Amino acid sequence: MGILHPGAMGAGVAAQAVAAGATVRWLPQGRSAATVARAEGLGLRPAGSLEELAATCEVVLSVCPPAAALEVAGQVAATGFRGVYVDANAVSPERMAEISAVFEGGGATVVDGGITGPPPRRPGSTRLYLSGDDRAVARVSALFDGTALTPFPLAGPIGRASALKLSFAAYNKISYALAAHAAALADGHGVLDDLLDLAAHLLPGTPLAAPERLAGAGPKAWRWEPEMREIARASRSAGVPAVFAEAAAETFARWEAHKDDETVTGARLVADLRDDPAHRTEGTPA
Template identity: 75%
Template structure:
């Protein structure tokens, strides 16, 4: 049987939109429905994804498998796919350190799979020129993935070199971009504690427009995503330390994002609520 389909693990908010671009390009995209929520099933159906009954069926039908999942699950996902004997093109597009990417590559190569390191930057692809998929690794496999997404809303960008390069670029960008949200929230918490939060926002709007510090609605958007950003910060900390750099910035940001875990996928949370979560309880709240 020719394995012409594409598999996606798993169609969450980012994975679903990545899969939708493959569908738009003419691929049949399969996903593993076992154990997934009703919301995920509805999302997959709406995007035209085809359910697979098992991991074995998924790997038997698909020549390319895309892993888009929380960083902490990336290695387990790779091991489950490798256990089926998959020997197609495996794309790990998760926010993991270069060392962790190499570990996954070793797992997948045991069956002869060709491995592509993928780094997604930007929001889930819904508009042109907003989201890129950086690719490095096996040249032939990289070209397969580049061709798959060419002309879609997910722009493939090839980085010459081995696995690890795309992951390094992804984490370097995420370090600056996402830690800025944690830093803005901590700065706002300091200002709020001294009654000058509005003044800080006015100052930031004057000198730092377009930043999370200046735009409460932009800072608020981090609340719903913090549960995913916290493990990403751990990966960034590991990557920095593996490179001989201190990982303390990322450690601190991970702690901040962990304070917002209760707001998972809550699009209504406000920046004031996030700031309050960082502040010590008031005397009457300690009773």
């Protein structure tokens, strides 16, 4: 199996395939020293080029930022890859159709994938939904049988796994943007501490009640912003208002400077929503 490209989630997925006995290859070119060390520690084997990876792997799994999904698919298709290509990115069904079209006539079989949950480390925490050609789906599922990444085949064509993934993300991730908005509103009126106390009483376990959970959105916002754009696209195609996803995308865009910064606080993220020169009223000091 080949993995493109092993960030936190991709590395976790690859590690489960290795644990199940698969040989997993990846591309170290252009990756950071930390990524190389992580891949080596997980037992991933380097490939000298994308062409080499495509020629030696029967299954290639793409786990990358959604904005890069179509480009990565095009690069793999250009190698003449003829195995099973799994796009497990947070993309809309419409984007998934574009990715599938890239491989038309080339001999590869495309499988639609959607990962829910954190990077897989313990059984029951993370699911890999799969849709598309039944034989190809079964082949991919077998790579992760008995691992911490639980495969869930979905009956039906390409697009169903992506639709399910984005539907879940629409609730799960937009809730972080909504919590931050509520906190910023309360902060602007001097009642933030009271709001947090109220949320802890009535909404325990939510990002609004636990600022430390809200902080977790900051390092990931650079990936979540394009995911919200994909949710907006999927919403429009289903005749559903896209305004929630579009507003969440704008919120996450405010936090992109905190990419991979695990030290950012919930208070900083709330402050980022209030620090917007474009929305200052006349007479407000800069």
